């Protein structure tokens with residue numbers, strides 16, 4: 408592990424808005440202390456919760472936090488060195504409505520509970536896991552949607568942005584099979600939307616790489632629960 412990464416880990420440990428839950432804490436007998444209490448965690452006070460899953464540097468967490476100061480944003484990723492970037496930036500900007508959480512996604516329901524009432528999930532460029540045998544690792548797989556439902560509001564929405572056709576088609580199939588409402592589908596974000604639209608103006612690190620390769624960026628938004 409390079410020195411730079413170690414330094415980032417040390418800085419993460421010192422930043423009050425970076426939460427790093429250990430396996431022992433998550434898998435132990437008592438509930439994780441912040442579970443059902445996330446609304447009290449923020450300097451800005453309580454507010455509706457929005458998660459960015461597989462956030463990397465947290466580009467959407469930061470952009471949305473600036474745009475919607477009344478909401479609370481948490482960037483979630485398993486890689487501390489990536490989270491560090493967004494965490495540093497939010498600290499420098501003094502954003503009181505931002506936090507970062509380092510966990511493995513399959514344990515997310517140990518960290519969030521029903522009282523956290525998450526209302527939106529942003530998934531910018533999650534690993535597409537294109538091999539069929541690894542489909543269960545896609546963050547829009549039904550097993551993940553079930554986890555999200557355990558701590559989401561009934562009208563919660565999921566936003567997916569991806570260059571990957573396999574992941575997008577898979578997700579649309581899940582949406583259809585589960586009877587979820589597909590609110591929007593955009594087949595080419597950078598062609599169809601105006602330059603100042605948040606889906607076009609906020610680009611992530613991976614998105615910029617994909618755009619340089621000439622790939623098409625797709626987007627969909629759907630409701631998490633079938634009755635909404």
Ligand SMILES: C[S@@+](CC[C@H](N)C(=O)[O-])C[C@H]1O[C@@H](n2cnc3c(N)ncnc32)[C@H](O)[C@@H]1O
Nearest residue numbers: 461462463484485486511512531532611612613
């Ligand atoms: C392709 S990168 C995209 C990062 C960022 N959203 C972007 O667009 O630049 C996928 C991210 O998801 C994270 N990730 C993948 N699987 C995960 C898991 N099971 N739990 C938590 N994070 C995960 C990776 O660490 C990585 O940062």
